[in-house]
Amino acid sequence: MKAPVFIIKKLPAAGMAIFPFILLKSARFKNDKEIINHEKIHLRQQLELLIVPFYILYFLLYLINLIRYKKHYLAYKNIAFEREAYRHEHNLNYLKQRNWYAWLKEFGSIKKTDTQ
16 A cells, blocks of 8 residues: 655654655654554555544544543553554554455453553
């Protein structure tokens, strides 16, 4: 999947996927294969949910997690979509072997390091 990449210097994160684009905070991230892979995983998730429902579900999961964990970082890291993307960002072949709706496996799994 070849996604158009744009540099947005005021982006609040290193990278962000807004279908069909990958947004990066700095041009130096264009060569970071793991950040690009992470964002491509999000693009695939967005396609699975027909784009708009992805954003609605992402926001709802974040709000639920914010109530549950009471910290932005923990709420964000425990969104099922983020858990899948972080878990597999190092595997550059992941999208070739990934099953549809793989992010569903991330519900209910919390790593000890995510609660600190």
